[in-house]
Amino acid sequence: MTKQQLFEQISQKNSYLCVGLDTDIKKIPTHLLKEKDPIFEFNRQIIDATIDYTVAYKPNIAFYEALGAKGWESLQKTIEYIPKNCFTIADAKRGDIGNTSGLYARTFFDKSSSGLDFDSVTVAPYMGRDSVDPFLEFDDKWVILLALTSNAGSEDFQQLSIGDKFLFEQVILTSQKWADSERMMYVVGATKADKLLKIRELAPDNFLLVPGVGAQGGSLEEVSRYGMNKHCGLLVNSSRAIIYASSGEDFAQKAKIEAQKVQQEMSKYLAEYL
Numbered sequence: 119m120t121k122q123q124l125f126e127q128i129s130q131k132n133s134y135l136c137v138g139l140d141t142d143i144k145k146i147p148t149h150l151l152k153e154k155d156p157i158f159e160f161n162r163q164i165i166d167a168t169i170d171y172t173v174a175y176k177p178n179i180a181f182y183e184a185l186g187a188k189g190w191e192s193l194q195k196t197i198e199y200i201p202k203n204c205f206t207i208a209d210a211k212r213g214d215i216g217n218t219s220g221l222y223a224r225t226f227f228d229k230s231s232s233g234l235d236f237d238s239v240t241v242a243p244y245m246g247r248d249s250v251d252p253f254l255e256f257d258d259k260w261v262i263l264l265a266l267t268s269n270a271g272s273e274d275f276q277q278l279s280i281g282d283k284f285l286f287e288q289v290i291l292t293s294q295k296w297a298d299s300e301r302m303m304y305v306v307g308a309t310k311a312d313k314l315l316k317i318r319e320l321a322p323d324n325f326l327l328v329p330g331v332g333a334q335g336g337s338l339e340e341v342s343r344y345g346m347n348k349h350c351g352l353l354v355n356s357s358r359a360i361i362y363a364s365s366g367e368d369f370a371q372k373a374k375i376e377a378q379k380v381q382q383e384m385s386k387y388l389a390e391y392l
């Protein structure tokens with residue numbers, strides 16, 4: 119999906135919501151456990167319920183890998199099921215020497231190899247350019263580079279001062295030379311909304327994937343106020359607050375209500391800040 123197509127979806131749905139499919143076999147409603155593939159059945163119903171309010175879906179790969187071959191199969195079926203006009207994110211946080219990164223890229227981007235055909239993958243910047251380049255060799259696919267993450271541990275390295283900058287600022291500055299805003303996004307935690315103005319100086323045109331609203335308590339209002347650019351430039355993820363809004367048989371209905379609430383708030387900010 120191109121940047122323009124993503125913006126068109128945002129404009130059509132009046133939403134920049136990304137629903138996180140952090141589907142945990144231990145948390146899904148027990149009535150689903152009798153299904154042949156409970157994880158896929160849960161995802162299918164969540165997707166059906168939230169599709170009108172959502173422009174992106176982000177399965178966190180850990181939740182699928184933890185289940186071995188069965189989890190991988192559920193992931194493949196889920197990606198196949200998501201309509202092609204929705205942006206898909208493999209939240210895998212990969213990156214290795216170039217030779218190995220090439221295999222990670224094939225895993226998430228090359229359907230003929232792995233059965234998966236994501237639009238994007240999250241990548242850790244720590245190993246530098248040659249660890250990221252192999253992901254960029256796939257046309258029309260996106261790298262979402264970890265810049266400033268939502269967790270407390272982002273202080274350990276990302277917020278260290280190096281010269282007159284923080285390390286996460288240098289990550290953005292340097293990586294701006296690796297790909298343009300048609301292929302590169304950045305992860306910025308919603309819990310770090312106070313840093314968004316500075317981040318927008320360094321990356322004015324890039325989309326930002328912003329996890330950390332909902333269960334982690336980040337403010338959608340602040341993220342939208344300080345992070346939005348002229349193409350919206352935001353995909354705000356919420357996982358647990360939406361997909362586990364209820365643990366009963368009404369889980370999909372409750373997820374729909376939560377997604378709609380977020381979308382309605384987003385439509386207000388799109389009118390105000392875009």
Ligand SMILES: O=c1ccn([C@@H]2O[C@H](COP(=O)(O)O)[C@@H](O)[C@H]2O)c(=O)[nH]1
Nearest residue numbers: 178267268307329332333334356357358
């Ligand atoms: O900085 C980061 C990067 C990734 N995540 C991931 O996003 C979701 C958030 O889930 P919630 O339930 O909405 O808190 C999850 O998959 C994380 O691994 C993040 O939270 N922060």
